[in-house]
Amino acid sequence: MGLNISLDRMKYLKQYFKDRPLTDVELEMIAQTWSEHCFHNVFKGDVLTDDGRLIHSILKTYIMRATRELNKEWCISVFEDNAGIVDFDNGYAIAAKVETHNHPSAVEPFGGAATGVGGVIRDILGVWGEPVALTDVLCFGPLDIKYEDLPPGVKHPRYIYRGVVAGIGSYGNNMGIPTVSGAIFFDKGYTGNVVVYCGCIGILPKDSYVRNTCEGDFAVLAGGRTGRDGIHGVTFASVELTEESEELRSAVQIPNPIVEERLRRAIIQIRDERLASGITDLGGGGLSCAAGEMAYRSGLGVDIDLDRVLLKTPDMAPWEIWVSESQERMLLSVPEKNLMRVIEIFNEEDVEASVVGRFVETGRVRVFAKGRTVCDLDLKFLFNPPKVTRKARLPKPAHSEVNLDEPRDLGEELLKLLSEPNIRSKEDVIRTYDHEVRGCTVIKPVYGDEAGPSDAAVIKPLKDSWKGIAISCGINPFYPDPYWMVANSIEEAVRNNVAVGGRRIALLDNFVWGSPENEDNMGMLLKAVEACYDFSKALDAPFISGKDSLYNESPLGAVRPTLLITGIGIISDVRKVVTPSFKEEDNPIYMLGLTKEELRGSAYLRHKGVDGGEVPRVDGVISKRIIDTLIRVIDEQLVLSCHDLSEGGLGVAAAEMVVASKNLGAEIHLRKVLSGTRRSDFILFSESASRFLVEVDRSRYKRFEEFFSGLPFSKIGRVVKGAGLRIIDLNSRVSELSSREIKKAWRGY
Amino acid sequence: MDAGKFRAIVLRTGGTNCDLETKIALEEMGVKTEIVHMNKIESKSLLDYHLIVFPGGFSYGDYVRAGAVWGKRVFTRLREQLEKFIDEGRLMLGICNGFQVLVEAGVLPGDGIGETPLVALATNSSAKYECRWVWLRVENNRTPFTLAMEKGEVLKIPIGHAEGRFLTDEKTLEKLKEGSQIVFKYVLPNGEDANGLYPYNPNGSLYDIAGICNRNGNIMGMMPHPERAFFGWQLPEWGEAPPERGDGRKVFESVIEYLENNIS
Structure with a gap:
């Protein structure tokens, strides 16, 4: 019958229904x-751990506890209804929900993905919300995988990719809800288990809930x-x-x-x-x-x-x-x-x-x-079935050295990374999703005429209010340490949100994991939820809703453990959003945060086929102070452009800002980057957390520096006329990339 | 200017989804605007309105040719009123799916309601949905929808459709040219002809056509969405602060100017 009830529970049922069938x-x-x-x-x-701890409900013990302890008065309904609800403006509230639709999409990609969108829209209707924006984050196997390498029952990633993208576009476009934010990843760990996250944001008058x-x-x-x-x-x-x-x-x-x-x-x-x-x-x-x-x-x-x-x-x-x-x-x-x-x-x-x-x-x-x-x-x-106890074997951190020669040409390395499938622009997909319908999209998923990157989408959902909603995501499935993977994902969602001017950020967590019957999977899950608690608290960002999708197993094994963090922030006035394009020649460019030798799981090392070193770690205290200060200088209108550093580090972030800009470029001195490494390629491609690139009004840079005194930051370069990126490495060698080369690598044209 | 005396009706049916922003744009101009579902249309007299808008969306799911079902239904049910409305020179605007509706109903490019569509808005050459900002050149600024523009002016307005490739036969194209019925053409950002160059001509439209009107000029259809380029903050990028208005607003400003001059 396909009931999928465990033997223990079957026995429990037999006992409970002993008097009648x-x-x-x-x-x-x-x-x-x-x-x-x-x-x-x-x-x-x-959950019973291998170090002898018994934990009752990891949801309550970690995720919901963070929200309870943060105790925000603007959280209206969390973890109890179809969607999380937070306060907005003018008597309105925001409802947000993210779902996964992995299994259906693996079997029938178009229908599976489309009904994923349809389902999450109904979650918003299910709290009386009017849906105003959609998000989607997709993870596929490599599109160039050979058919011979696919076991029976696993469909080719290209087939799945086409169907899923078409399904998502079709449903959102037909409903007239803009798809404003998302990401796409490719990795072997998703070949057997496609991951389809669908999110929806809604608006409701508070008293209609x-x-x-x-x-x-x-x-x-x-x-x-x-x-x-x-x-x-x-x-x-x-x-x-x-x-x-x-x-x-x-x-x-x-x-x-x-x-x-x-x-x-x-x-x-x-x-x-x-x-x-x-x-x-x-x-x-x-x-x-x-x-x-x-x-x-x-x-x-x-x-x-x-x-x-x-x-x-x-x-x-x-x-x-x-x-x-x-x-x-x-x-x-x-x-x-x-x-x-x-x-x-x-x-x-x-x-x-x-x-x-x-x-x-x-x-x-x-x-x-x-x-x-x-x-x-x-x-x-x-509604009170017998509890399940799962065993967890906690992961043991493994250390290894990075064994990689320093490349001769940094510019060439950067161009290769920019065209890497996980980093390059997803414009070809984004434009098949209507992101303008409803006429309230302020920051679009592709920025400006040059189709540059955007850190977070911003919508202005109410006609009579200048307030906006910033929607961001954080996801780092490639860091092979579940605790730090989650810490980085949470911080990334917050960073992306703050980079456009968002604040008062609420988080949604969506786990995609392998079978919980496997003790290693449970151990990783436990570390992941611990990080959820620690960094939700540290960054003062409560979880308001979440969902877990377990049993993502296929003939190729378990899915790559993946956590999507969605950030929902507030923009006080959409006319003051911050964007990633350079604004004026000779303005100083600052880097916020410290650059460490943290490259394990980074785009750079993965591209080189090297595993080793340390994964990026997040210092919650420093992170919070940098983010709070950045919000203050944004409000003082000292920040002319801003971009967060994530996959591909400084190199990719600077190049993406060049893509977004018209006739302006950047000159970056790696010597001036605050860092603990002596290698130029590591400085350029490290993925250390808590970092931003910021262009500051040159007439007011002193004020900017005053705000950040006591925090790690440094002036690393300036905006230059004529588009392109000039990188001066630790040995004063200059790599010069033209804007055309950069755009061609990242956008494909 | 007292635009409050002007009345517009924005029609909708299942699958219409750009009615609200269209209403917001009209109301911002001071026009009294009602959104009315086809199921309630019998309770209204179309002749009470100065402007009918068919907004964007996926009416009836667009499961056959886009706009075909709504086009046939609306003009079967309301033929008499609509013919009178058109003959009196009142204004009718079709945006995106609304343009497809007017074409499928035979209202465009003909005068009055034809039996067979003379032009088509076919599947984009790229064979996919396209959401992007395009540049339009004003070819005819003597229509009620373009009065406030200069001839040759370039407007930046977004499109969002999978079926917007304007096609017709040579004879009809010649007639459109002769009658100055081509209102907007897709062009390069500097205003030069796109000559079919993607993505400036985003859908492969014949002769880069983005919008047309009837011979009389009181009915216009366009694939781009002026209501999505109405406020400055809707633009894809700006400097330190957004401009106050977007180029799409000029369509609505033209309508007001026309009504001011022609309706007492």
């Missing part, structure tokens, strides 16, 4: 609700019809991909964005007229999870009549209707007095809706079909 509908519902995908058994369960389902309210199911697509999606997502996964294609849903577009209109209208008492989206587990959760969180029960569910095909079995994950559906609880008006609104928007049940005081979920009771379960039992 379970129905198929009940068993299916239990399987959905208890799946890793829906219940997050690992994050909520116990209603969650007050009462006894007697009707359960209204609206949107697309229920069909056989997407059956067992969550249980499928909670196991490893195998050669036979292809047979589970029916677990992938079929996207229809126009249905969701109409649904969105109706939901926002119902919100604005305050007609419903509660709302949730139908995602994993379909109606069974949505109805059960809605009743349980309201302390109620629910009676559902499956005969009233509108179907795509009439011959569906009750259990199929109950767990189908057909897309574009929402469940609302509606007080009797508003029911007619709600139905009328759905009709006006050409959305099908039907009353499928009623919320009752029983504390049970009862389901009826053809006059028979097909399910009758206690919700407390259902």
